[in-house]
Amino acid sequence: MDLELKGQKIIVTAGANGIGLEIARAFVREGAHVVVCDVDRDALAALSQSDPSLKAHYCDVADRTQVASFFDSALKELGGLDCLVNNAGIAGPTGRVEAINPDDWERCIAVCLTSQFNCARIAIPHLRKSQNPSIVNLSSAAGKFGFAMRAPYAAAKWGVIGFTKSLSIELGEDRIRVNAILPGLVSGDRQRRVLEARAQQRGMSFKDTEAAAFSFTSIKDYVTPQQIADQIVFIASPRGKTISGQAISVDGDTRMLG
Numbered sequence: 514m515d516l517e518l519k520g521q522k523i524i525v526t527a528g529a530n531g532i533g534l535e536i537a538r539a540f541v542r543e544g545a546h547v548v549v550c551d552v553d554r555d556a557l558a559a560l561s562q563s564d565p566s567l568k569a570h571y572c573d574v575a576d577r578t579q580v581a582s583f584f585d586s587a588l589k590e591l592g593g594l595d596c597l598v599n600n601a602g603i604a605g606p607t608g609r610v611e612a613i614n615p616d617d618w619e620r621c622i623a624v625c626l627t628s629q630f631n632c633a634r635i636a637i638p639h640l641r642k643s644q645n646p647s648i649v650n651l652s653s654a655a656g657k658f659g660f661a662m663r664a665p666y667a668a669a670k671w672g673v674i675g676f677t678k679s680l681s682i683e684l685g686e687d688r689i690r691v692n693a694i695l696p697g698l699v700s701g702d703r704q705r706r707v708l709e710a711r712a713q714q715r716g717m718s719f720k721d722t723e724a725a726a727f728s729f730t731s732i733k734d735y736v737t738p739q740q741i742a743d744q745i746v747f748i749a750s751p752r753g754k755t756i757s758g759q760a761i762s763v764d765g766d767t768r769m770l771g
Contacts, residue, residue, distance in 0.1 A: 522643075524632075525547060526551075526600050531738060534549075536742045536745055537567055550574065551571065552571065603625065604706065630676065650673050655671075
């Protein structure tokens with residue numbers, strides 16, 4: 514299927530590894546031009562060998578000064594913008610609210626939610642010039658369910674949904690689509706670390722913690738980064754031109770988080 518993305522200009526935050534890298538690669542396979550940023554300097558350095566077609570920059574998207582500098586460079590390299598993928602996020606602390614360090618709370622909100630505002634506010638004037646403009650924000654299954662011991666992360670991801678819905682209405686007159694993707698249990702090191710932290714908090718084995726997590730899903734398997742990337746590439750293509758304001762779950766039919 515030709516998604517008509519050849520020559521499209523894409524920015525992906527946290528795009529040097531994990532889900533972000535799969536998203537960037539999926540766009541490249543469709544013929545798009547992609548610039549990524551990340552805070553992982555080792556991963557950024559590795560891209561020059563593994564993915565030489567990707568332009569990559571260091572940027573902490575929670576820092577508005579760094580975001581402004583990154584977008585200045587990225588927009589010059591791309592010559593415009595058709596899609597912003599706000600992928601950056603961190604797991605945040607695991608623990609009861611009264612035990613959470615306020616600095617950890619603020620960092621989680623800054624990276625998972627405020628960063629999307631930081632990037633969108635700069636991207637929007639450039640997206641208005643595109644014939645196929647869109648923003649895709651990464652939320653989570655934690656953006657629609659309560660998540661005990663992970664309050665900072667859940668609060669941020671619920672906020673992403675509100676930001677997405679509000680922005681889709683605000684930008685509708687410009688025909689800029691804004692959608693959120695809500696992954697469930699995603700295969701990879703980050704998900705393993707989250708489950709390990711939960712297992713330690715509850716005094717359970719990793720195996721039992723993993724089984725408990727899957728007990729709330731209909732399809733008891735991990736979501737792959739590639740599945741998330743495929744969904745994003747489709748809704749960012751001209752074939753998704755009337756898909757906006759949606760919170761799209763890719764989670765094996767998760768019914769709750771425990």
